[in-house]
Amino acid sequence: MSLDNHSALIEQLKPLFMEPDFQDVFEQLTVDESNSTRFLLKMELNRISSLCTRIIDLRDKTELPCEEVVIANQKHFLDDPAKAALLQALPLYGNKYTLGVYEQVIKAHKLRRVKLRENVPAEIVNEGKSFLVPGVVLGSYFNRCEERMNYSIRIMVSQQGITEINGVTLDLSVGGARIKLPLKHHLDQDKPLKIKLLELGDEFYVEDLQQGVDYQIVDIQNKDDSAIFRLKRLGGGDALDSVLSKLIRSYKFRYKVDVNDVIVTATGLGYERHYLPLLTHLPLFVSIVDGKPQITYELLGRGNQPTQHYFQDENEISQLPSFINTRRLTQLIKHPDNNEHCYLFSFNHYANGKLHFYSATLAELKATKNIHLFLGFASTKASWRVFKIVMQPVDHSKNYKTSTLPGDDARYGALTEQQLSQFSHTLQLIDLTNKEASKDYQCWFDKSDVNGLKIFSQAKIKQHSIKKVSMPFSERRHEARFAFKTLITIQQGDKQATGITHDISSRGLQLTLEQPANFNEPGAVTLSFPRLQAAAGKTNLSHLPYQLIRSRMNGLTLHLSALIGHSPHEGVEFLSKLITHNKQKFEQLSDHEGQKKELADGMKNLFMRQLPGVPYFIEKTVKAAQMAYIGIGTTTDEISHLFAQDSDKVLQYNLTPLLDNNVLKQQIIDPIKLMKPTQDMAFFEVFIQLTRHPRGTVQIQCKLKSELAAREEQIEFITHSKKVGRFMALRVYTGATDKPDMSYIRRELEYINIHANHRAKQLEEQLWKIIGSGELLDITTEVELRFPSLMPAA
Numbered sequence: 144m145s146l147d148n149h150s151a152l153i154e155q156l157k158p159l160f161m162e163p164d165f166q167d168v169f170e171q172l173t174v175d176e177s178n179s180t181r182f183l184l185k186m187e188l189n190r191i192s193s194l195c196t197r198i199i200d201l202r203d204k205t206e207l208p209c210e211e212v213v214i215a216n217q218k219h220f221l222d223d224p225a226k227a228a229l230l231q232a233l234p235l236y237g238n239k240y241t242l243g244v245y246e247q248v249i250k251a252h253k254l255r256r257v258k259l260r261e262n263v264p265a266e267i268v269n270e271g272k273s274f275l276v277p278g279v280v281l282g283s284y285f286n287r288c289e290e291r292m293n294y295s296i297r298i299m300v301s302q303q304g305i306t307e308i309n310g311v312t313l314d315l316s317v318g319g320a321r322i323k324l325p326l327k328h329h330l331d332q333d334k335p336l337k338i339k340l341l342e343l344g345d346e347f348y349v350e351d352l353q354q355g356v357d358y359q360i361v362d363i364q365n366k367d368d369s370a371i372f373r374l375k376r377l378g379g380g381d382a383l384d385s386v387l388s389k390l391i392r393s394y395k396f397r398y399k400v401d402v403n404d405v406i407v408t409a410t411g412l413g414y415e416r417h418y419l420p421l422l423t424h425l426p427l428f429v430s431i432v433d434g435k436p437q438i439t440y441e442l443l444g445r446g447n448q449p450t451q452h453y454f455q456d457e458n459e460i461s462q463l464p465s466f467i468n469t470r471r472l473t474q475l476i477k478h479p480d481n482n483e484h485c486y487l488f489s490f491n492h493y494a495n496g497k498l499h500f501y502s503a504t505l506a507e508l509k510a511t512k513n514i515h516l517f518l519g520f521a522s523t524k525a526s527w528r529v530f531k532i533v534m535q536p537v538d539h540s541k542n543y544k545t546s547t548l549p550g551d552d553a554r555y556g557a558l559t560e561q562q563l564s565q566f567s568h569t570l571q572l573i574d575l576t577n578k579e580a581s582k583d584y585q586c587w588f589d590k591s592d593v594n595g596l597k598i599f600s601q602a603k604i605k606q607h608s609i610k611k612v613s614m615p616f617s618e619r620r621h622e623a624r625f626a627f628k629t630l631i632t633i634q635q636g637d638k639q640a641t642g643i644t645h646d647i648s649s650r651g652l653q654l655t656l657e658q659p660a661n662f663n664e665p666g667a668v669t670l671s672f673p674r675l676q677a678a679a680g681k682t683n684l685s686h687l688p689y690q691l692i693r694s695r696m697n698g699l700t701l702h703l704s705a706l707i708g709h710s711p712h713e714g715v716e717f718l719s720k721l722i723t724h725n726k727q728k729f730e731q732l733s734d735h736e737g738q739k740k741e742l743a744d745g746m747k748n749l750f751m752r753q754l755p756g757v758p759y760f761i762e763k764t765v766k767a768a769q770m771a772y773i774g775i776g777t778t779t780d781e782i783s784h785l786f787a788q789d790s791d792k793v794l795q796y797n798l799t800p801l802l803d804n805n806v807l808k809q810q811i812i813d814p815i816k817l818m819k820p821t822q823d824m825a826f827f828e829v830f831i832q833l834t835r836h837p838r839g840t841v842q843i844q845c846k847l848k849s850e851l852a853a854r855e856e857q858i859e860f861i862t863h864s865k866k867v868g869r870f871m872a873l874r875v876y877t878g879a880t881d882k883p884d885m886s887y888i889r890r891e892l893e894y895i896n897i898h899a900n901h902r903a904k905q906l907e908e909q910l911w912k913i914i915g916s917g918e919l920l921d922i923t924t925e926v927e928l929r930f931p932s933l934m935p936a937a
Contacts, residue, residue: 149180153187157235157243160188172361174375175319179407182283182777183794189779190787191243192236196835199248201225205256214240225252274802278775278783278794281411281418281758282751298322299339301355302330312340313371317387320358320374328370332360335377343386351379352386402898405548406906409891412545413910414774415751416884418758419614421824421916423876424533425450426750427463427570427609429472436472436567437608438464442746444614446824446878450574451611453528456498456603464608465601466502467532467570474506475534476568482924483509485532488517490524500601505928507599515931516595519588522581529925533571533755539564541752543745548707548894552649552719559741569750575874575925577828583854583929612743624648625722625729632671633701635662635691642701649719650712651704659698664691667706667897670714679717687714690893707894757782760880761815761915768812768914770798782873782919785833785843800843801829801873801919810847815879815915824878824917828926830857831871832864841868858930872926876917883910 152172159168173181199219202209207222212229217240221229228251232244296315300322301307310324322338330336337355357378364371425447428440441463443451454463466489474484483506492499501521508514521527542553543563554560624646631642631654642656662668668691672684688706695702705715722729758774773796775783786796802811810827818825828848835841851857864870885892885907896903927933 149184153184156184156188157191160192160236171375175316175321175361175373177404177407179280179404182280186794191246192241195240195242195245197245197841199225199229199245201252205252206259221248222252224255228252274770274798274807276759276770276773276796276798278796279410279414279760279772280407280794281415281774281776282748282754283408283411283777296343297341299341299355300324300328300330301337301339302334305329305331315387315390317384318376319361320376322372322374323369324372326368326370330360332363335359336372336374338374343390351383356383402895402902405891405894406899406902408545409888409895410906410909412888412891413883413885413906414758414760414772414913416887417760417880417910417913417916418774418918419747420445420820420881421876421878422446423450423574423824424755425572426746427467427572428566428746428749429568429570430565431567435469436476437469438467438472438570439565439608440610440612440746442612442614442743442750445821449823450572453574454500456500457496460604460607461609462500462601462604465604466500467572468602471504474504475532475570479534481506485534486924486928487530487532488521489526489528489530490521491526492524499603501596501599502601503599511598513595513599515587515589516591516593517599518584518928519586520593520596522584522587527576527581527584529575529577529928531573531575531925533573533753534568535753536568537566537749538752543748545744545748548890551707552715555741555745559745562742563745563749566746566749569753571750571755573755573920575922580926580929587931612739612746614743614747624653625726627721627729629672630674632673633660633662633668634671634686635666635668638662645700647718647722649722650707650715651702652718653700653702656699656701661698662691662694662701664694666691668703670703672714672717675717675721682713682717684714684717687712689714704890704893706897707890752776753778754780756780756876756918756920758916758918760913761812761917762909762912763914764912767808768816770802770807770811771909771913773798773919782921785841785871800831800845806845806847810875811877811915811917814877818877818879818915820879820881822879824876826874826876828922829873829875830860830864830926831873832860832868833871834864834868854930858932861927861930861933870923870927871921872923874920874922876920878915878917880913880916883907883913885910 155172156169159165169181169185173184176184196217198217199221201222202220205222205225207224209220209222210226212219212221212226214229214233219229225248228248229244232247233240236244296312298310298312299307300310308324308328308330310322313321313323315321320338324330335357336359338358339355340352343352356376358374359377361373361375363373422444423446426442427438428442429436430439432439441451451461451463454461454466456462466487471484471487478484484504486505487502488505488508489500489502492501503513503517505514508517543560544553544555555563625648627644627647629644631644631652633640633642633654633656638660640656640658640660640662642654645653645655668689669686670689671686672679676684689703690706692702692704694700705712707715754774754776757780760771760774761768762771773783775794783796786798786801814825830846830848830851832844832846833841834844846860848857851860861870892903892907895906
């Protein structure tokens with residue numbers, strides 16, 4: 144998703160970002176934007192407002208003389224135009240040297256040089272990076288409660304002291320609008336507008352429509368020969384609310400509604416279904432029991448089975464609660480910024496028919512001065528493992544459910560909500576073991592007495608204490624069905640029939656017709672509930688939009704689901720309340736798998752809030768294959784931030800340093816083509832040298848670990864990297880994906896298909912192109928632990 148059309152709004156928000164009342168101002172200025180656009184706007188503002196350490200040196204890049212300019216103890220060498228651009232940019236960011244200041248100065252310099260060469264207005268030339276990869280947002284699910292419809296109405300706009308201007312609406316909601324006026328409008332952006340919706344005024348007699356409705360100008364963008372205004376409604380009462388609501392509801396199938404939020408969420412969920420089956424990390428869930436933290440649930444998937452199985456003893460009892468015990472959990476929670484509590488090492492020993500586990504955290508090894516003994520001896524064992532824990536507290540103020548369609552119930556069932564509310568933290572247990580590195584760890588051994596390892600023996604767990612839940616890879620909104628009979632009238636075009644419901648759920652039902660009817664399927668229909676209307680009060684249960692999914696018994700039995708738009712579906716709301724108030728009386732027809740799926744889905748949503756690495760997706764093309772997207776979480780991660788430095792667009796990343804020199808083809812694409820979706824992910828490791836040059840750029844030099852075969856070469860690379868800048872190591876996982884799990888986003892696709900058919904087809908085609916997925920994972924600390932000479936103080 145691009146923010147190119149919101150450049151004017153970003154410019155307006157820049158000087159306000161560091162103000163204490165920014166959040167209130169942001170809400171006002173983005174009142175008519177989708178939640179997904181708001182999310183990306185904040186992401187961009189955070190990016191350009193982050194402090195910058197890049198030095199600008201134009202001495203060999205300009206024909207003009209340069210002078211030294213010092214900002215925050217950094218020396219820059221600028222010509223006069225660049226200095227002017229700098230002085231112009233600094234006040235926008237609280238006189239701090241940020242990434243936005245740097246980019247504004249460089250952009251102004253490049254544009255001046257291009258104009259100088261060509262002597263014509265020009266855009267900055269794209270340097271044509273080989274591996275510019277867009278990002279897809281994962282783990283964030285947007286929901287818009289108010290419907291906005293792309294609907295054109297003739298309007299008359301006036302402002303005090305200004306002659307009335309003719310224009311048209313581009314889209315309309317109850318609380319706002321977007322309108323198009325002539326470019327030379329002479330309107331004052333700081334004053335409200337009075338707008339007459341001419342065609343509505345002719346059709347509906349409402350005083351507000353006759354006199355005009357007051358709107359506040361949120362933003363103005365010039366496009367071609369027109370000015371596009373985004374407006375927030377100020378005036379008008381309940382009568383106008385009612386007229387606009389009825390208008391939008393009655394015209395929703397004739398005019399386009401805004402489906403951007405649904406598309407963003409459906410895209411994230413679709414790619415998520417490619418990533419999760421391969422996931423090697425084991426998600427764990429912590430609850431506070433009797434005042435102490437303990438792991439109560441684990442979420443199983445196909446990819447994390449080896450990690451889960453590693454902790455099974457000779458009686459198939461998981462020793463995981465002893466591995467991550469209350470003491471270690473408490474240290475993790477108390478010291479979230481100390482990564483020595485996050486790294487754990489383990490091995491097991493088989494004797495007398497029993498399996499004994501030994502484990503220690505890095506903090507424990509340093510505190511007991513046993514790091515040489517444990518790492519050196521344990522790494523000789525076949526059962527040697529290195530683990531990392533990524534922990535995050537659960538924010539219970541956020542919904543657990545991915546309620547993506549307006550009108551959806553934002554919560555799971557009461558039992559599921561109660562279970563999810565008990566979790567205090569989520570953990571992801573990541574297996575970082577590299578068997579090739581075992582010999583490196585063995586260099587720690589100092590011939591100490593191995594009896595010293597007894598203090599790291601785990602207490603034996605005698606019974607199961609962690610509940611296992613399997614990650615669902617099918618329909619996520621499994622609803623309980625209840626037996627219920629009531630009269631229904633169904634209509635499609637000029638065809639009409641009556642029938643009796645057999646069973647209901649909040650968003651769907653099955654009914655039997657009195658006579659067979661030749662309805663088109665799948666297709667849109669309207670339903671009326673004449674007998675329920677008496678109990679519904681003011682709720683309208685007539686002509687409600689539903690989708691006929693399929694028919695059976697020669698057209699006598701019909702299966703239908705609610706067609707939910709941006710506004711609440713009155714049928715869904717009424718049936719949901721009916722079921723809730725009568726659960727004890729109604730016979731439940733469906734099994735209890737729905738409850739398990741709900742819990743698993745909610746647990747998945749919790750751990751997806753923080754991605755430990757950066758997922759990526761490989762797609763097949765006409766000629767070959769390419770990296771289609773990388774997955775971006777809701778919190779800033781160091782890896783994507785590093786590769787964003789050479790891209791000035793939101794959600795675009797330059798992976799050239801990592802993927803160049805045939806690495807993408809040889810190390811990722813070719814292996815994926817030979818793999819099957821049922822295979823575990825493979826991986827390779829990359830050593831990275833980050834060098835900060837005086838000119839301000841950060842040079843990224845990537846070396847495959849396999850290119851540094853000798854131990855001495857690896858140590859030299861790490862040591863030199865730290866001298867000239869910084870060292871970083873990545874593990875790159877690769878795996879083949881199965882066909883897309885389209886059933887998981889079926890309802891989103893149906894909704895998008897109604898309002899933007901081409902967008903639904905485009906998303907489906909994108910997901911079917913994916914042949915592989917993987918992850919970029921930061922393993923810097925673990926790699927440095929392999930070499931005792933790099934940690935002299937240990």
